Amino acid sequence: MSEFGSVFFCDGATPIMRSLVNLYHIYCYNMIYFLVGISFFITAFVRMAPHQGWCVTFHSQSLEFTWTAIPIAVLISLLLPGYKMVIQMDECVNPLCTVKATGSQWFWSYEYGDYAAPAAMGEKGWDSGVIHPAVGSYSFSQYMKAESDLELGELRNLAVDKLAPFPEGIWVRLLGSSTDVIHSWSVPFFGVKSDVIPGRIIETPMFLDEMGTFSGQCAELCGVNHAFMPIGVEVISHHAFTRLIKP
Template sequence: MKAVFKRLMTMAGAAATFAGVSTAALAAESGIKEWQLGFQASVTDVMDDITWFNGFTLVIITVITLFVLALLIVCMTRFSAKKNPVPSRTSHNTMIEVVWTVAPILILVVIAIPSFRLLYKQLDIPEYEMTVKAIGYQWYWGYEYTDENMGELAFDSLMIGDPSDPAKDLAARQEVADARGVSLNEVPRLLSVDYDLVIPVDTTVRMQVTSEDVIHSFAMPSFGVKVDAIPGRLNETWFHAREEGVYYGQCSELCGKAHAFMPIAVRVVSKDQFQTWATAAQDDLDTANQQLLASIADTKKLAAAGKLEEISVAAK
């Protein structure tokens, strides 16, 4: 009887866990959460290197700060006026001069080598499998899939909600959440958009970025991507997302009164899902998005059911 009770409790806990999948999906997929400190979760090799380099420089800065603090404390205690009523007349020390000239040079070299390697990795676009063009407008983004097999697929992506009115904003986001069959958490305030940029997983994507009016900046933290959108100029960058999910960014160049309401949402899906979506989107984008969301929901249910079955088997 005790074993049966234990098994039922285990299954109930698993069911409760998966019942909360939709409400926790934002944090699980995009790597962001409220009051977050630090970077968003990395899903590209470039962002992995950025995260490592940030930690690497932080260690160096911490060591330097503690060393300087120790020197200050030593100077304040050892060379105070009480202990040295007659001040020293030492004008210089050759060894100290050499050390504090050479040491900073060596530190800068140590920082520069991985920095240049990372910069080259960001700027050197590898052989890519597809191209997407992002166009900045005041104050939204437009996307064009420029590959021949994508036809003339293009759409604008506008923020959902009304930031000037909390009640209207909540109602608008709830309406979209209901239409998509997801929780309100999966339509985050100031970040969700009506049409996500859909990208296949494990695919090297070349991003071409430009603007139609003023300077904007296309920034996607989880991908390690940030590139200016400049009128009359076509800038390029790239990314290779290795995990499915929805990832959020924002325009990162002050571009006018609604700059804060110009989000970027990239939905990374399986290659099969993307191919189905791309084919359908060329005829009807809204229907294609509905079918894509339904496919993603079915995949999550199957994954949850499989996980629940594994837990049940383990409980036996």
């Protein structure tokens, strides 16, 4: 969890988020290497004796080729891993579970469509949603907890009344949509920021490999209460998830 004074990314709870952090570190190290290298090169060149250095170098084809070719090679070497990452983030490998997240001003609703009805939702307070037997789905809305309702250890503006259960260790297909304006379902621990657009369904694949409770927030300015529609997710084992949701 990011806290006051945190500088770096929060810990990743998905392979994608950990890869994103690694990629960021690779880019940062590269920037430092090149900054130091180029500074050293310029300093050394300028400090050369006049008969060896810059003041006698005019129209050097080889020098111009070098300072064009090296940055191009560097940019391509940085582009390729980033491009690969973008493709990986869109790759949905045989999802076993579909969860629909719908943004509204100013709360989130979740719909579990692959299962007919929840069997043991009552244990964790997930029984207050709506079961739709005709279409075989279960849905509930998630609201921010008021400051007066917070319990010890819960974070202001991040705690929600009902956590959305997600399974660990299997591919999940998150379908995002909105009922009014553009919102964004964003959980930094998962490396997911999915803009949800009214009238459209946005698919986001996720593979969660860490259990626990994770928080996120709407990440698209959507109105006056944009800051007060947090996202709360509880990642549970997929066996527990199946027991929870399956009839």
